[in-house]
Amino acid sequence: MTALSIREVGPRDGLQNEDPVPADAKVRLLDALSGTGVGRIEAVSFVHPKAIPQMADAGEVWARAKKNPLVRYSALVPNTKGAQRAVAAGFTEIEVVVSASDTHNRRNVNRSTDESLDDIAGLIDLLHGAGASAEVIIATSFGCPFEGDVDPRRVAGIVDRLVADGADRVAFGDTTGMGTPRRVEDVVGPVRDRHPDLPLLLHFHNTRGTALANILTALRLGVTEFDASIGGLGGCPYAPGATGNVATEEVVHMLEDMGYDTGIDLKALLEAGRLAQEIVGRELPSGVLKAGPRIPL
Amino acid sequence: MTALSIREVGPRDGLQNEDPVPADAKVRLLDALSGTGVGRIEAVSFVHPKAIPQMADAGEVWARAKKNPLVRYSALVPNTKGAQRAVAAGFTEIEVVVSASDTHNRRNVNRSTDESLDDIAGLIDLLHGAGASAEVIIATSFGCPFEGDVDPRRVAGIVDRLVADGADRVAFGDTTGMGTPRRVEDVVGPVRDRHPDLPLLLHFHNTRGTALANILTALRLGVTEFDASIGGLGGCPYAPGATGNVATEEVVHMLEDMGYDTGIDLKALLEAGRLAQEIVGRELPSGVLKAGPRIPL
Structure with a gap:
């Protein structure tokens, strides 16, 4: 099993x-x-x-x-202050979020995806310094309600940067339930090939009924970690x-x-x-x- | 495509x-x-x-x-009379139902699965004589609410008999949403292998969220016909x-x-x-x- x-x-x-x-x-x-x-x-x-x-x-x-x-x-946590509070409360596993889609990221935190990634690089260092691990959740990985499809190469590029910046885990968020088996293959496949040892967690929404089909697809690609x-x-x-x-x-x-x-x-x-x-x-x-x-x- | x-x-x-x-x-x-x-x-x-x-x-x-x-x-149609009405109304594609589970079949029509199959053999002849095709829907193919799991070999045996009796198409009904990807593989796989040219239609319920995952699994097994x-x-x-x-x-x-x-x-x-x-x-x-x-x- x-x-x-x-x-x-x-x-x-x-x-x-x-x-x-x-x-x-x-x-x-x-x-x-x-x-x-x-x-x-x-x-x-x-x-x-x-x-x-x-x-x-x-x-x-x-x-x-x-x-x-x-x-x-x-x-x-959304920022340094949140990270400090979480660490002070005793958490050793911390998650931060960035959106793959620029528009979604700007609507959420009023900065571009790249600007958020700069902030996150600093947060990762801060967390590691405090003895905590850092997981980065990439929201809108399978589509954005404002921009529509998100290029899987853009998601892969964000993962490359996060790995370089020391993220311990990466999660792909299907923020508004736009994931389908095809999108899972397109987004997850190349990242698994490129970073086979990176802990990868998938977070699906069932907005359009596809969540279990997406999980089934991800299992076939070797993913073993899922949010629910x-x-x-x-x-x-x-x-x-x-x-x-x-x-x-x-x-x-x-x-x-x-x-x-x-x-x-x-x-x-x-x-x-x-x-x-x-x-x-x-x-x-x-x-x-x-x-x-x-x-x- | x-x-x-x-x-x-x-x-x-x-x-x-x-x-x-x-x-x-x-x-x-x-x-x-x-x-x-x-x-x-x-x-x-x-x-x-x-x-x-x-x-x-x-x-x-x-x-x-x-x-x-x-x-x-x-x-x-449920019986000869219904079949005659359907044919008289101009239908040339007729469906009849039998349950893979004896208990479910008895609750529905007060006879065993085998007794229903005897009736259906006669119905198939009647329909063919009237120039109509006969599809048999096998209800509770992926599980029965009264008996629990249904042995896939029992379902396969029913298909064998239906093919021998001249059924033009067979459908597997997930009557109460008990299908999962594993059940689909267990039930559909052997039947596809044994009767590769038999038109096979799958009817899934989404009672427990698995319908699209089941369809995805069936597609991989070569099934191309689905109810919705x-x-x-x-x-x-x-x-x-x-x-x-x-x-x-x-x-x-x-x-x-x-x-x-x-x-x-x-x-x-x-x-x-x-x-x-x-x-x-x-x-x-x-x-x-x-x-x-x-x-x-």
Whole structure:
């Protein structure tokens, strides 16, 4: 059985794109998830509370959450200040984001992709100096809602620069669900060939139904690390009512049936999914949560 | 570009699993769909109106619908009487169903799979005598909600018998969305090897998110014919609120991006999807309908 590494991003990426919920609920969700057998959790982000009120209590949430020694926790940060807060809170795995598309990057942080990469080079040094690792998430890797298709060579060039600047891991974000098996092949294939030892993580949205087909394609290309969000928590900011993150239950359900080992207990995961629904007070898009697994547990 | 044959099943399989709608609405939907470029449409079923009130007006609907000479239309029938009605209405492509799982078959028609196969052998002769072709849909091919996994050898044995009995086409139905890429390989692979020239059609439900991953797997096995339902019309009878048929928009959107030729105009298809939503008065599960295509048309 091939072991896969699933990172649960519901507590951060999921809840950051939902209406704000109390710190208590976030702690309960983190604790439920860290008991499912999942190996990695994106726990919180350290961002300005005015920009992202959903994460204003990140420090409190993290301080109160159980720390499962078998789980690798990570935090997302937008800048030096966030990185310092994350390191001070005890995180040793830090994520930063840059968009492959210039337009998307400018809309997010009012600078070009290249300018952000300059900032990130400094952040990587700062994190390494503090004993933390640096993962860079390349948003809009499979397409940009403003520019349309993103040239895979542009994505590959960004990866080259990040590797040169010392990034420990790279993630490709399918920010608005524009990924398809063809795009996965075009973007992931050349990067895997060029940097076979670079830890590569894929983050798919299921906005147009393709997430599991994309994961299947990536598995064939040798990728073994995937993001997923409990219940499919976190909507799509560009299309109200549409699905965002692929649901962890759907990923685990399909991959375990195919003989992959995610280490995750689906029953515990479904309990966490029901908790996530209760916390946000709406039905989440996860099909496995709605219909149950193909064979009842 | 590899040409694929998509059969649109929304007017029959979709609407049969929704609350009844007027004949007028059904005719409008059929006419909208036959103008999308789709090559095949499952139009109606000729079933007892007490058993399935949604299809009580099948004759009227079919008589009033435009007949696009570029579209192959089919009708589903449960028995001799239905077959006679379908042939009398002018259909030359007829579908009948049998379940791979004995329990599912008994619950549906109160006889064993073998008993149904005996009936179907007679139906095939009757249809051939009337100048019509006979497709047999094997329901629960990828799993049964009552029995769980269905042995692929059992499915293969049913196909052998159907071929011997003269079936013109065979379809594998993922009746309750239990299909996964592994199940597709296990069920489809051996049948393709044994009957390479048998027209084989796959019918997936997206109940647990796997439909497009399953289609991707089947494409790799050489399958080129797939069912899909406009908007994802037709719920899942075993899990209220859950998704049933895979949405035609999602299938076309992904496959065309991968370079396959479905012959379908996505813009016209999305208009038909909006009509389908209007007709049933609820939001349908199609992600492409909700969020729009990855690149605006």
